[in-house]
Amino acid sequence: MKLIPALIAVTLAGFGNAALAQEKVLNLYSARHYQTDEALYANFTKATGIKINRIEGKEDELLERIKNEGSNSPADVFLTVDAARLAKAHELGLFAPLASAVLEKRVPAHLRTEDWAAFSTRARVIVFNKNKVKAEDVQNYADLADPKLKGKFCSRSGSHPYNLSLMASVISHQGEARAEQWARGLVANFARSPKGGDTDQIKAVAAGECGVAISNSYYVARLMRSTKPEDIKVVEQIGIVWPDQAGTGTHINVSGGGVMKNAPNKAAAIKFLEYLASDDAQRYFADGNNEWPVVANVKVDNPALTKLGKFKADTLPVNNLAMYQAKAQIIFDRAGFK
Numbered sequence: 001m002k003l004i005p006a007l008i009a010v011t012l013a014g015f016g017n018a019a020l021a022q023e024k025v026l027n028l029y030s031a032r033h034y035q036t037d038e039a040l041y042a043n044f045t046k047a048t049g050i051k052i053n054r055i056e057g058k059e060d061e062l063l064e065r066i067k068n069e070g071s072n073s074p075a076d077v078f079l080t081v082d083a084a085r086l087a088k089a090h091e092l093g094l095f096a097p098l099a100s101a102v103l104e105k106r107v108p109a110h111l112r113t114e115d116w117a118a119f120s121t122r123a124r125v126i127v128f129n130k131n132k133v134k135a136e137d138v139q140n141y142a143d144l145a146d147p148k149l150k151g152k153f154c155s156r157s158g159s160h161p162y163n164l165s166l167m168a169s170v171i172s173h174q175g176e177a178r179a180e181q182w183a184r185g186l187v188a189n190f191a192r193s194p195k196g197g198d199t200d201q202i203k204a205v206a207a208g209e210c211g212v213a214i215s216n217s218y219y220v221a222r223l224m225r226s227t228k229p230e231d232i233k234v235v236e237q238i239g240i241v242w243p244d245q246a247g248t249g250t251h252i253n254v255s256g257g258g259v260m261k262n263a264p265n266k267a268a269a270i271k272f273l274e275y276l277a278s279d280d281a282q283r284y285f286a287d288g289n290n291e292w293p294v295v296a297n298v299k300v301d302n303p304a305l306t307k308l309g310k311f312k313a314d315t316l317p318v319n320n321l322a323m324y325q326a327k328a329q330i331i332f333d334r335a336g337f338k
């Protein structure tokens with residue numbers, strides 16, 4: 001009999017420690033692999049005492065992993081880039097509903113959904129060779145399909161989420177028929193078959209192999225901030241256009257995340273996402289990775305972003321980008337945009 005109270009005491013103490021330990025660790029599954037994110041996480045730990053156990057992987061692999069782990073998944077938060085991938089996590093039922101007054105207040109409504117929120121944005125801009133193409137000929141995404149640009153347009157694959165999300169926005173605004181017409185026009189204007197990433201397109205534009213291309217803004221900003229002589233040369237050759245300023249605005253995509261349905265530590269997960277919407281964290285996205293904050297009036301200190309200046313961004317809800325992903329792929333496939 002004497003042993004039992006002691007046992008209970010030990011067991012309770014054990015539980016207490018486990019609960020405490022759990023509270024102090026956040027399992028973050030992240031498909032963002034930007035070096036500057038390190039400081040972001042270190043600051044969170046400093047402010048909250050919650051350690052971040054980061055599991056990094058490629059976007060699709062991480063999703064697959066969380067799915068396979070099922071109800072045993074230790075994942076608290078999933079962070080990734082592109083609305084399409086966040087939408088996939090939603091479709092797989094991996095996210096818990098996102099209930100946070102802080103996020104509702106700080107993240108604009110079109111940049112969040114019921115179960116995930118964006119924490120930074122990137123624009124899909126037009127990059128052109130100043131000697132080969134006139135700026136006035138490439139003011140809108142639609143211009144890229146104009147026969148005037150025959151043999152001049154370059155792009156990464158039509159299967160890449162960045163292009164699929166752009167296509168999804170075109171479908172949202174203009175309908176499927178016009179979107180397909182556009183895709184066929186782009187294909188007819190190819191200078192070469194799609195290959196490489198956005199930076200490869202920018203370099204090919206600078207070299208004159210392509211007259212015009214589309215790229216995420218942070219790749220442009222990264223080159224603008226580079227001190228390598230070859231990058232400086234690239235930037236000298238190119239012009240940048242914010243597409244569709246007289247219309248619906250430049251297409252933007254996001255990086256974002258949500259709390260997992262089976263998160264062992266939901267409280268810390270919410271705390272972390274709220275932290276990502278803090279002024280400090282928002283500044284890290286902007287200054288470190290050349291993205292734009294989602295929170296209004298955050299002061300950033302990034303010479304490239306300052307130089308790129310202000311623009312009118314499309315305010316299409318991120319949910320729409322998700323909604324038309326599959327359609328976007330079908331249309332690119334039909335148009336022969338490989």
Ligand code: FE
Nearest residue numbers: 081198216219
């Ligand atoms: Fe990227």
